């Protein structure tokens with residue numbers, strides 16, 4: 001069982017001919033409500049990749065909150081422990097997209113910011129009975145820290161996708177079984193620009209020295225660099241026609257967590273994650289772009 005503790009957001013996407021100037025009103029071409037939040041995206045990835053996935057987090061006591069949990073349930077995700085937050089809105093992003101595909105975003109963390117360490121403590125049994133706990137940084141850092149503490153005490157594996165990287169990341173958050181930044185995040189965390197495999201290796205070694213037992217740096221179409229006590233190795237990407245890499249990293253993290261929980265072989269788990277990331281990159285969208293277990297296996301075994 002894979003438990004994801006993280007953010008749940010609604011993205012309101014408005015397509016327009018140009019962005020509005022202050023004091024003006026424009027008419028949108030279209031409007032879509034797209035489920036997002038790195039936490040929810042990774043839970044969807046894990047469920048599609050074949051896990052019994054459990055979501056922990058908070059939504060607002062509003063229509064979006066119900067819709068967001070409803071959509072997660074449709075994917076087979078256990079949402080019994082998604083908490084409803086009185087007098088608070090759900091996490092929301094208002095995204096304007098122009099014809100050149102540039103975007104302009106206003107974001108409110110809403111209920112995600114109300115997911116407290118006390119909430120995590122109240123969910124202790126769920127965390128302790130998981131095979132893997134998967135975290136990102138779109139909920140309060142002290143809550144992430146508490147989930148890590150509970151999981152570690154129960155010897156439950158913890159994976160941290162350190163996104164978005166905060167201005168100061170407490171070192172306690174690096175004391176995890178696996179950390180999986182992308183190249184930009186790895187650079188923000190270590191100060192090392194990842195422009196070659198050698199530099200990825202140096203950044204990964206630095207994160208390993210700070211306490212992360214295993215490190216995976218995802219490198220887009222190049223694949224993923226895995227580092228642990230046996231040293232580093234590049235696990236190449238699957239070749240695909242990328243049309244939209246949104247949530248490729250989320251697809252990667254969710255699928256990797258599932259394979260690692262089920263089989264325990266991290267090299268193969270990274271390869272499985274690479275297959276899931278390639279499928280997500282080959283299709284439009286975030287959650288709908290993620291592959292099913294059989295699709296991932298077909299690519300993974302190819």
Ligand code: ADP
Pocket residue numbers: 182183217218219220221222223224236237238239240242245246247248249250252273274275276277278281
């Ligand atoms: P993020 O979305 O967090 O920036 P990446 O872009 O590094 O993460 O993607 C995560 C993983 O997904 C990569 O390690 C790779 O395996 C796979 N992936 C991403 N983009 C592509 C691509 N264009 N072609 C093939 N695989 C890709």
